[in-house]
Amino acid sequence: MSNSLWLSTAYPREPYPKLEGDVTCDVCIIGGGLSGIANAYFLAKEGKDVILLEKDTILAGATGNSTGKLTAQHDFVYAKLLKQFGRDNAKMYFEVNEEAVQFGKSIAIKDELKAADSILYSQSKLGTELLRYEMNAYKELGIPGELGRNSELPIQIDATLTLNNESQIHPVRFGQHLARLAVEAGARIYEHSDVLLMDLKKRLLSMKSGHEVQFKELILCSHYPIEALRGLQIMKLSVDRSYIVAAEGDMPLRGQYIAVDEPKRSIRTAQIDGKTYFLLSGESHQAGMESDTQIHYNRLYTDLQDVYNLSPLTHGWSAQDPQTPDLIPYAGIISSSMPYVYLSTGYRKWGLSNSMGSARIISDLIVGKENRASELYSPDRTGFGTFLLQALKNTGLVLKEFTGGHITRTDSPICTHMGCRTRWNAGDETWDCPCHGSRFRKDGSVLEGPATKPLDLK
Template sequence: MNESLWLATAYPRTTYPTVEEDLSCDVLIIGGGLSGLANAYFLAKQGKDVILLEKNSILQGATGNSTGKLTVQHDLVYAELIEKFGVENAKIYFQANEEAIQFARSIADSNELQTAHSVLFSQTTEGTDLLLEEKKAYEAIGIPFTFSKGAVDLPFETSHTLTIENEAQIHPVRFGQKLAKLAEKAGARIIEHAQVAALDTDRHFVKLSSSKIVSYRQLIICSHYPIEALEGMQVLKLDVERSYIAAAKTATPFDQQYIAVDNPKRSIRTTTIDGQSYILLCAESHPAGAEKETQIIYDRLTADLKTTLESTDIVYQWSAQDPSTPDLIPYAGAISSTTPDVYISTGYRKWGLSNSMACARIITDAIVGKPNAASELFSPGRTDFGALFSRALSLTGRTIKEFTGGHIARTDSPICTHMGCRTRWNKGDQTWDCPCHGSRFRADGSVLEGPATQPLDLG
């Protein structure tokens, strides 16, 4: 299987304990990515007794397979946010993410965080029109920017650029490892290889696959997808997109990190790790599980890296999945008024590095009773998601009918254990992928990525 640059160059791994006996805590966090770790750190610093459960090893999922961009420039987003929510709410979104970046700067060193300008660039007249609309949004919100012609670092023709200076890029795994150590130092208990098998929100406990019980007062679900044990109700409202990244060694690192706003759509940045610089290209995406011949995507990506960006020493390639909400804003907060002790953080739309920490701050403030200007904007209750999720929590043994079309079309593939869709073999990553809700399984059938919790039957 392919490996990300970040996982390959992480700090030496810390081994965290497993659950050997029943436990209890003030706040239980499910999910050991950046979101869960930030919640653990913030809450432990507030004096809460925190347990974080990770079903595999921390930072191995979305965090370890990201692009590493830590910026408030989330592609073309602010013009649309103003249209959907108004200027003041768009400003709240910006400020929440800006505060997250400043927090990251406060704890990271140069091995974990580097300064870089963030640049949107156009290649066509239509793309430039989109940039001009985004520029107007920046002006309305008060985001400092530079608008100019041409991207200085890129070896191909570009039209115009919209730049936010002095943003950041991180080594997401090293940064997460730093955050995990700080969370532990503050008193949080981090536990790995702890698969949640059942959840009882009335009696405030989870049961693990090992049959151990962890009791809590408040629960935070940060598992990238909402809690897998709910058999899929939650992901019906989240679109899951899969994207592909390749990295090559380079001798000329950039001061900028780039995203094209028009076609060909590319995200480009460089990073320097232990004295070696790399150029990263992300240029392909599709709905999770929708593509079978994924090696072709990797081949196109690496060919583009070689020909367009003139980088031939390709050393890493990987992919990641990202759920999105229907309206661009992540969900962060109590899932509903009827389930006030269960919080959720998800739907980062490929911008989880800043949004995860922004969401962690929102949830922490809610639990400790501190006002947060972003809480209403990010609330799961702003759509029918919160009500549906609350209802799913209250149902026992919920089942949904099989997806018959999948059974007819791909009778040679194993059935996803989440909701009965037929999986597809992903040749590039050597995994079984589900096109319905994004579950992924290793070649031996074991679960690689939720929402599925049970292995495939390969017999």
């Protein structure tokens, strides 16, 4: 099952052209999700000659398969950030994301964006204690949260923590609009333009078509960075997969909800072209580790029927989200040895606000503007000591899957990234790699990186 509500209700549009011929530019961006498009917009507005390359179609990856919540309330996170990074940095993370919310409000048109309160909810005493911890963090950071019991949902809820006047968007329509604004500002967007090789020393990209792109600066906004090995990001990113189902309903919710305890669920409604849809998501697991993923859709659909009395299912899709070991995304120069290569990834399921916030950080670095969050989001930041165990755990998983996969899944095709055996995902009809999250379509073509070459299915 792979039928995103957002992709199926996108604005009608003409496709962007395929790159035909050799080109040069000031800034080349790889990846046509909201992150890449926002970078293209900000930099084109600053007068930079920008090219964006997308191997398939824009917004069809993580953005088009998200929940569409544009908010600075990122689950139970500020108590953790306060403890790990201190008050100033935790507050800065909130401000970066809240500024992204306000930017979204400033450019959205029609039904692309709707105001909504963001609400954390608990279903147990332990969950309510977590909300109290989070509320204490809100108070220390000056975040205007409200602890109480604020719910429209027909389920038992112990307590809620509300952040008022946040946003929810139609991520694809919003992204299509932002792409049009980027092009109007001078950016060039190319679809079905797959990068085959990267010569970073020569600042040259070789395309699968045989053409070349010469750049001055490069931004990697592909879901999992192609050049992750250079900065060892490959050892610092884990990849999770979660599932979303939708059904038509007759009552739009004022709020958007996420549980802090089990069962872990994220809930919102969307009004599109006169119809109201109820969206229910959850059922996360590490990417590529399960073959019978249909069971996750079934559990969510059962909840839609039994808890919310909604049927039939109209859409079901899944999303894949890299995350860093310390919760803060990577946005900035990938390595001091190559100060003209930038990386944007690791949004931890909160990519709509983080992608635009990260784009602002990177674009400011490129045009020479000071950005107070650049050090906090830097991919080259230090201080991984307490998170080394997680990094080693991720690396250990790779080694285990590489050896074990070749022994136990001898009939599965080999991932073209680093040689791990893939798993067949029956729910989405894809080949998924458990090592670094690459995904391949049924015919073997690349759906999501870091792999760039198709599977050999012979």
